[in-house]
Amino acid sequence: MIGAGELVYEYPGKRALDSVSFLLPAASITALVGPNGAGKTTLLRCIAGLDEPYSGSIEIAGIDVLRHPREAHRHIGYLPDHFGLYAELSTRQCLLHAGRSRGLGGEALDARVVEVATQLGIVDKLDDKAGSLSRGQRQRLAIAQAIVHRPSVLLLDEPASGLDPESRAGLSELMRRLRSEGMTLIVSSHILAELEEYCTGMLVLQQGRVVEHRLLEQQTAQGTGRMIRLRLAQASTRLRELLAPHVSARTPLDADTQKASFEFSGGDDELSALLQSLLAAGLPVCELSVEQASLQDAYLRAVEHDRGGVS
Numbered sequence: 001m002i003g004a005g006e007l008v009y010e011y012p013g014k015r016a017l018d019s020v021s022f023l024l025p026a027a028s029i030t031a032l033v034g035p036n037g038a039g040k041t042t043l044l045r046c047i048a049g050l051d052e053p054y055s056g057s058i059e060i061a062g063i064d065v066l067r068h069p070r071e072a073h074r075h076i077g078y079l080p081d082h083f084g085l086y087a088e089l090s091t092r093q094c095l096l097h098a099g100r101s102r103g104l105g106g107e108a109l110d111a112r113v114v115e116v117a118t119q120l121g122i123v124d125k126l127d128d129k130a131g132s133l134s135r136g137q138r139q140r141l142a143i144a145q146a147i148v149h150r151p152s153v154l155l156l157d158e159p160a161s162g163l164d165p166e167s168r169a170g171l172s173e174l175m176r177r178l179r180s181e182g183m184t185l186i187v188s189s190h191i192l193a194e195l196e197e198y199c200t201g202m203l204v205l206q207q208g209r210v211v212e213h214r215l216l217e218q219q220t221a222q223g224t225g226r227m228i229r230l231r232l233a234q235a236s237t238r239l240r241e242l243l244a245p246h247v248s249a250r251t252p253l254d255a256d257t258q259k260a261s262f263e264f265s266g267g268d269d270e271l272s273a274l275l276q277s278l279l280a281a282g283l284p285v286c287e288l289s290v291e292q293a294s295l296q297d298a299y300l301r302a303v304e305h306d307r308g309g310v311s
């Protein structure tokens with residue numbers, strides 16, 4: 001479990017986090033998304049106990065991160081967006097160093113280094129210098145360093161950047177496996193299509209504030225979060241008015257007099273009733289499609305809505 005309460009973080013002259021609160025369930029993967037400068041890196045650094053917020057609270061696995069940062073560090077793995085490696089050390093030495101700095105040692109650490117290098121597909125690079133690895137291999141080594149101590153929480157800032165398509169697929173698979181082992185992950189990325197493959201929730205930050213937090217698995221199970229696209233054979237000024245009561249409260253209705261798209265929170269019976277009400281009102285519906293709202297849809301709507309855009 002990861003909890004944040006009323007977090008405020010300020011750089012000189014710039015409030016980067018503004019009263020950020022959320023609760024993420026254990027064994028979940030949350031996509032942390034938002035425009036450039038939204039505060040994602042700042043939030044991850046605060047959760048990792050690397051930056052101290054001006055006010056607020058952070059709790060990880062029952063530990064107050066601000067009061068007990070050292071204890072919290074043992075439970076946290078963190079991959080920064082611009083990670084550094086010791087170029088002159090071998091992959092094995094890098095992993096041993098990361099393990100020792102987290103309190104591991106002895107034969108258990110030696111075995112763990114091989115295990116984690118195998119998981120990340122760099123076991124054949126154990127004796128190569130980190131500086132001689134490719135960009136993608138270095139990225140995988142950095143992820144291996146972040147999980148060598150089996151943290152219960154993993155924070156990844158843009159983990160897929162620099163990875164080839166095969167490695168990205170491998171990363172998705174790794175995330176799912178770590179989650180199935182009970183790890184709680186937060187992944188910041190701009191590649192929403194990839195996040196969709198493995199994330200269980202989405203936290204949208206904009207200008208330092210949480211503008212949306214949704215649980216994607218729950219949404220699928222409840223059949224909510226569906227996008228409806230509808231078109232009339234001829235325009236009708238009543239379209240908006242008739243649709244308005246059926247639109248999910250948290251997202252806007254995008255409609256003119258002939259076509260509309262909106263998020264629908266009801267089930268199949270409600271959808272059937274909606275269609276019947278349009279036809280009963282004499283609207284010439286000639287097209288209606290239903291699709292599961294993609295992460296991209298949900299994200300763009302949340303950001304757009306917050307800016308006071310589409311309505």
Ligand SMILES: Nc1ncnc2c1ncn2[C@@H]1O[C@H](COP(=O)(O)OP(=O)(O)OP(=O)(O)O)[C@@H](O)[C@H]1O
Nearest residue numbers: 011012014016034035036037038039040041042043
């Ligand atoms: N060291 C700093 N000094 C002053 N302002 C900073 C500093 N670091 C970040 N900021 C500002 O804080 C805000 C949040 O930055 P942050 O890096 O957390 O955003 P981000 O969402 O991770 O962005 P990106 O998607 O571009 O990586 C931005 O407006 C940024 O300009």
